[in-house]
Amino acid sequence: MKLNLVMLAALTAAGLVACGGDNNPVTATPPAAPAIPEGTTVTLALLETTDIHANVMSYNYYSLSEDTSLGLERTATLVNAARQENPNNVLLDDGDVIQGTLLGDMQAVTKPIACSDTLAVHKAMNAMKFDGGGFGNHEFNYGLPFLSQITNTDFGIPGVTKPGGTCGAPAFPLVLTNVTGVASGKPIVQPYTLLPKTFSAVKPDGTKLDVKLNIGIMSFVPPQILEWDQKNLAGKVAVTGVQEAAKQYVPELRSKGADLVVALSHGGLDPSSYSPKMENGSYHLTSTGIDALLIGHSHLIFPKGKETGAAALDPSFAAFPASANIDAVNGFVNGVPTVMAQSWGRRLGIIKMTLAYTNGKWVVQNGKTTVESRGFKYTDGSTNVAADAAIAPLVASEHAATIAYAKQPLGVTTDFEMSSYFSLVGDVTAIQLVNQAQLAYVKNFIATSTDATLASYKNIPVISCSAPFKAGRNGPSDFTDVAPGASSSAPVGLQVRNPGDLYLYSNNNLQAVKIKGSDLKAWLETAAKQFGQIDPGKTTEQDLVPSYGTIYNYDVFYAENNALTYQIDVTKPGGSRIVNLSYNGKPVADTDDFIVATNDYRAGGGGAVPGIDGSKTIIKSPDANQTVVSNYLAAQGAATGKVTLAGNGSARSWSFVKTTTAGPVILRSAPGHLALAKSAGLSAVTAEGGLDASGFAKYAIDLSK
Numbered sequence: 277m278k279l280n281l282v283m284l285a286a287l288t289a290a291g292l293v294a295c296g297g298d299n300n301p302v303t304a305t306p307p308a309a310p311a312i313p314e315g316t317t318v319t320l321a322l323l324e325t326t327d328i329h330a331n332v333m334s335y336n337y338y339s340l341s342e343d344t345s346l347g348l349e350r351t352a353t354l355v356n357a358a359r360q361e362n363p364n365n366v367l368l369d370d371g372d373v374i375q376g377t378l379l380g381d382m383q384a385v386t387k388p389i390a391c392s393d394t395l396a397v398h399k400a401m402n403a404m405k406f407d408g409g410g411f412g413n414h415e416f417n418y419g420l421p422f423l424s425q426i427t428n429t430d431f432g433i434p435g436v437t438k439p440g441g442t443c444g445a446p447a448f449p450l451v452l453t454n455v456t457g458v459a460s461g462k463p464i465v466q467p468y469t470l471l472p473k474t475f476s477a478v479k480p481d482g483t484k485l486d487v488k489l490n491i492g493i494m495s496f497v498p499p500q501i502l503e504w505d506q507k508n509l510a511g512k513v514a515v516t517g518v519q520e521a522a523k524q525y526v527p528e529l530r531s532k533g534a535d536l537v538v539a540l541s542h543g544g545l546d547p548s549s550y551s552p553k554m555e556n557g558s559y560h561l562t563s564t565g566i567d568a569l570l571i572g573h574s575h576l577i578f579p580k581g582k583e584t585g586a587a588a589l590d591p592s593f594a595a596f597p598a599s600a601n602i603d604a605v606n607g608f609v610n611g612v613p614t615v616m617a618q619s620w621g622r623r624l625g626i627i628k629m630t631l632a633y634t635n636g637k638w639v640v641q642n643g644k645t646t647v648e649s650r651g652f653k654y655t656d657g658s659t660n661v662a663a664d665a666a667i668a669p670l671v672a673s674e675h676a677a678t679i680a681y682a683k684q685p686l687g688v689t690t691d692f693e694m695s696s697y698f699s700l701v702g703d704v705t706a707i708q709l710v711n712q713a714q715l716a717y718v719k720n721f722i723a724t725s726t727d728a729t730l731a732s733y734k735n736i737p738v739i740s741c742s743a744p745f746k747a748g749r750n751g752p753s754d755f756t757d758v759a760p761g762a763s764s765s766a767p768v769g770l771q772v773r774n775p776g777d778l779y780l781y782s783n784n785n786l787q788a789v790k791i792k793g794s795d796l797k798a799w800l801e802t803a804a805k806q807f808g809q810i811d812p813g814k815t816t817e818q819d820l821v822p823s824y825g826t827i828y829n830y831d832v833f834y835a836e837n838n839a840l841t842y843q844i845d846v847t848k849p850g851g852s853r854i855v856n857l858s859y860n861g862k863p864v865a866d867t868d869d870f871i872v873a874t875n876d877y878r879a880g881g882g883g884a885v886p887g888i889d890g891s892k893t894i895i896k897s898p899d900a901n902q903t904v905v906s907n908y909l910a911a912q913g914a915a916t917g918k919v920t921l922a923g924n925g926s927a928r929s930w931s932f933v934k935t936t937t938a939g940p941v942i943l944r945s946a947p948g949h950l951a952l953a954k955s956a957g958l959s960a961v962t963a964e965g966g967l968d969a970s971g972f973a974k975y976a977i978d979l980s981k
Contacts, residue, residue: 310485316633317641318477318487321362322538324617324625325351325369326572327412329376331620332400332671334663336753337378337682338777343753344660345971348400350652351621352664355404358626358650364475366491367405370572371412371542373397374426376620378773379678381782384418386681394444395426396671402447403670407471410495410540411452412572416505417783420512431464433457433512451540453494454521455501456514464513468494468525470534477633489631489638492534494525494566496541498555498573503880503890507785517552518543522564530565535638536631539566544574544616545593545609547600559600562610567640568627569612574825575619575750577649579607584657587970591822607647615647619750623651682773686906688913689767692921694758694778697949698958699744700806700821701977702932704832705925705956706756710779711740711834712924713908714873714901718788721895722871730894733790733871737859739840740873741799741831742901745780748824752946752971767918775906782902784875788895789888793868797854798886799831800842805850806830810979812847815939820846820977824944829883831874835859838927845933846979855933875901932960935979947973 325348334347344350359365374380379396383389394402401409415423424431424438428445431438452465471491479485499515518541529537544556554560558571571578576590588594593604601610607627608614615625630644652660668675694706719738722730746756756777759768776782791799806829808822821827833840842857857864871894881889897904912919919925942965953961959981965974 312477312485312487312633313479314633315480316477316485316487317630318364318475318489318638319362319628319630320364320366320475320489321358322568322570322625322627322629323355323358323365323367324570324615324627325621326542326570326617326625327372327575327619328369328397328621329372329414329619330374330380330397331377332379332397333668333675335675337678338773339757340679340682340773345652345751345753346620346622347663348397348404348621349663349667350661351624352400352404352667353661354624354650354652354654356664358624362626362628364473366407366471366473368493368538368540368570369401369406369409370540370570371410371495371497372414372572373401373409373412375414375417375783378682378776379674381776382678382681383674384422385782387677388422389426389444391425391439391441391443396674398426398444398446399670400667403666406446406448407491408449408451408469408493409446410450410493410542411455411465411497412542413498413501413504414783416501416508419508427465429465431457432460432462433464434459436512451493451495452497453525454496454516454518456516458512458514467521468492468529470529470532489535490533492529492537494522494529494537494539496521496539496543496557496561498543498557499553500555500882504877504882505783506876506880517554518557519550519560519564520552522561522566526565536568536629536640537566538568538570541569541571542573544571544576545578545596545602547596547602558614559602559609562612566612568629569609569614570625570627571614571616572619574616576616576825577618577623578614578616579604579647579649581651582648583651583654585969586657587968590825592825607649611642613645613647615649617649618651622751623649625649682771684772686770686772686774686909686913688909689769689918690759690762690920691764691767691918692925693760693762693952694756694925695760695949695952696744696747696756697945698943698953698956698961699747699832700830701943701958701960702928702930703953703956703958704834704928705921706758706778707742707744707832708834708927709909709919709924710742710901710905711832711873713905714742714786715740715834715836716908717786717897717899717904718871718873718895721788721897733894736790736869736871737835737839738871738873739833739835741833741878742779743828743830743832745828746777747827747830748945748972749827752973755946770909775902775909779902779905781875781877782900784877784901786895786897786899786901786904787874787876787879787893789872789874789879789892790894791870791872791887791892792866793864793870794866795887795892796864796870796872797857797866799888800833800854800857801851802883802885803829803831804844804853807844807846807853809849810846810935810937810941812935812937814937817940817942818937820941820943831878832930834927834929838929840929842930843933844930845935847933847935932979934981937979941977941979942974943977944968944972945975947971950975
């Protein structure tokens, strides 16, 4: 066959035909990219999700009911709309993806998925075509081997082996900038990556031009992962401070051609003096040369929502001094655009930026940058967006299996409803059982121990503490409510799902610390900081609990027969609120000894309780707190068949110092539960008011009762 001469000439000119007798093929030279005229601009949107916590479906596995206020299937609808508005876009996730619901626990612990399978949440994210992602602290909860498998990553850590072959994993690159292997000294995951993107730009004459931009991404986790997941990470990984890690790698990213550098920081905003051990060090990344900051971990909204009737800023943001240079309305921190998309898929962060081609490089036009944390009700302020119908079929089998698992019976009934709607005004129905389970475990551990030191502690009082983990942190649907409507005449059978509702964090292991009375008082003072300081003479409305952002630090203490009691004076400043602290009717002295049953997070220093830093830990249990609660309930079922309000839900160890106020004091909680407060004998809860912008009801609190 003869080659057409015209075609031959064209191929020769293009360099695609070898010359003479040369047997070496000639590599084609790609056509040069069209020149980019000075002043060409490109507008793009950085889209962020954070703290998804395995909430794929708009469904609450603890209550077995739909919840249209959350779920990645609705976030997908926000993403679709944002992409329509911004064809030039990059979708990124800021971590805490895999843990947080019964679905996550089932796929990691109860029935661990095979290497060939992909986590349900990753299936959804792959379908949504994420461009990249980072890590959060909860990624480490299930251990390094599991994390290695579900990310299909060899961490290079001795003793941590990824299954052979290719495991199901995210179809997008993951980065982790500040975690290294102890043995190797090298990052366990690539510390950064460049995402090559082709965007449509506009030349100065108004015509369009396709241009290529390299988006550099980095990811940071809190150094506290070494404390919170000590059992999984000790001796295996090290964590660098966020600022040090960023200063090391930002120049590398720039040298490799990054046109835009984006930090995915799984930490909130703390403008206090920098420390490499800061839990919420995101603020200090703004001085490292990054162009945009996507943050998480705090489960808050930043900047303030733009939808009609948007909730007020969290008080923790409003309290920042002007010198911190944090614009929480427009979304800038020291001039760097910053966004936090709340949690559980309920919002989508959107940073819209314009870059101009100037002197051979792309330069951000700061005056044209806008930042939005967009919620489900962004269209009209009242209607949640519909779910993206493409997501549910992808995870239908996993969703059904989780529901079936959740419904399995525990073999015990309850004659009372266990809820956290009013835990912040003294209700212990959702807390006492947890404390009883922990206390019984530690007492038995000491009584049966063959360790001489532990045996010597047999006469030291054992007490327990636990927090109402689900008490509004993630909105008005985020409350514990086990066995609603249960009564002595109509007891309700408990199910597998209920211990997780009472004790949310399946990764926590039970530990015990030996402390003095002075430590106990300091611990209680730390917990009492969750309350705002109430001014009795103020005539305007005051929030009893200004922010639910760290409600997991509100520890409620308990001793057998309610032997430990104390009061909280909310008119006093934080640090001087605990009064009338007694044990067995006697004031607690600074030198008194106590053993406290708690979790590894708190025992290791989580929550910054003075003196509780791991040095006082005497028991490190192999059992998870959630498992301890489940086993305790099963044991009660085997012994008596039931738990009761009288024996397991009415021992209130604390109360407020009675105070008369000139103006209203309110507690924000889920609407429609005033009757529950009344039936529980919570006389301080006097009325239910209207809803705030977030959907919380304002309950009137009379502190004189």
